[in-house]
Structure formats: structure tokens, C-alpha cells
């Protein structure tokens with residue numbers, strides 16, 4: 452999958468070529484990243500990319516023309532790609548959105564800075580507006596990297612042969628189960644016996660029950676969206692009763 456990112460700070464994306472799933476995917480061609488700096492499309496002697504807001508007020512607004520020109524160049528280089536603007540005003544992303552993103556031919560991600568972008572871009576050049584959460588960051592670069600990370604791990608081959616993203620939490624609508632590793636006991640805290648049993652069926656049931664139970668405890672809103680089969684309903688009931696005992 453091709454990602455084109457429009458950003459005033461392209462050097463921030465160097466972190467993606469470091470190590471890990473995203474770096475391997477970029478290195479192996481599973482994903483590709485192209486960076487476009489609006490300053491390269493800014494006109495005039497001072498190559499301005501921002502200016503004061505009409506109506507007054509603090510800060511600066513990113514100018515229409517350099518961004519529109521950068522978006523047009525990215526669209527020409529990535530036919531069929533959709534343009535997504537990352538901002539707190541967008542629709543909040545969840546795992547299903549990332550799954551939908553992963554099936555697209557490519558994405559052009561616009562990373563805003565300052566007080567934001569000229570609103571007319573949303574009507575003329577931008578296809579979607581997305582938020583990674585209800586808080587305000589200094590720029591759209593980290594949100595763009597968050598989207599890239601969440602999408603790339605869903606691409607075939609990105610996680611390697613040993614596992615697939617479908618085992619990730621939220622992929623099945625639930626929070627993840629607890630994880631343990633060596634030693635079996637530390638500070639008086641033991642690993643749950645079932646995980647030491649070698650009974651893979653019992654381990655899988657325990658993990659499913661823990662995912663159901665933790666989602667019930669911490670994110671009942673997610674559970675409310677799910678339809679549990681009879682076995683899952685029983686697992687959850689047993690979890691709840693064990694807690695109330």
C-alpha cells in the first residue's frame with residue numbers, strides 16, 4: 452500500500468524507517484511512503500505556507516494554495532488514493548476504520564500544523580477527515596504515523612508468518628487477554644495455572660473468557676455492540692460470578 456504524507460516536517464517520519472513492523476513493511480515493499488512538503492509548492496519570494504487568520508485571533512492558518520498544489524501532486528503520483536485530513540474535528544478512528552483503510556489502493560494523509568488549514572480545502576481537495584482521539588496535539592504528523600502503523604500491520608505479510616493481526620485485540624471487538632512470560636512466580640505473583648497446563652483448548656477458553664471479562668469490566672460500550680454466542684455468554688457469566696464470589 453502506498454502512503455503519501457503532506458507535512459511541513461518530513462524528517463519526523465524518519466522514525467518509521469527505524470525498526471519493527473512498519474520499518475520492515477516499508478523495507479520489503481509491503482508499504483511505501485512518499486513525503487510532500489507544502490513549502491515546495493509555496494509561491495513568491497518568501498514561499499509562505501501560513502498566514503494570519505481572517506477575523507483575527509491567535510496563531511496562523513495553513514494557506515490553501517500550497518496545500519492544494521501538494522495534494523494535486525500526490526494524487527497524480529498515487530492514482531485512486533483518497534485524501535484524509537487528520538484533525539480533532541474528524542470522525543474518531545477505530546479498528547474497523549483501520550480495516551477499511553487497509554483495503555484502499557492508497558492514502559494521502561494531510562498533517563496539519565498551527566491553528567489548522569484553510570477550511571475551503573475540506574470542500575475542494577479532501578475526501579475524509581479523521582481523528583485519533585479527543586485531544587489536541589501540536590501537529591498531524593503523529594496521527595498520520597498512528598494511522599500508518601495500525602493499517603500496515605493489517606496488510607498481508609506485515610506481521611510475518613508467525614501470527615496475524617486477526618489475533619489483535621479490538622479485531623474481534625474485545626480488549627486483549629492478559630499476557631505472561633518467565634518466571635512462573637515473581638514477588639509472590641504466579642502465572643495462572645491454566646497457562647502452564649499445556650492444554651491448548653483450556654488455554655484458548657481462558658483467554659477468550661479473560662478478553663470477554665476485561666471488556667465487560669473496562670469497556671462495556673464495546674461489549675454492547677457485540678452478539679455473544681451461548682458459549683461466550685456462559686464464559687462471561689462464569690467470569691462475573693467468580694468475581695462476585
Ligand SMILES: Nc1nonc1C(=O)NCC1CCCCC1
Pocket residue numbers: 537538539562563564565566567568581582583584585586587588589590591594
Ligand atoms: N486528535 C487528533 N486526531 O487527528 N489529529 C489530531 C490532532 O490533534 N492534530 C493536531 C492539530 C493541530 C492543529 C492543526 C490541525 C492538527
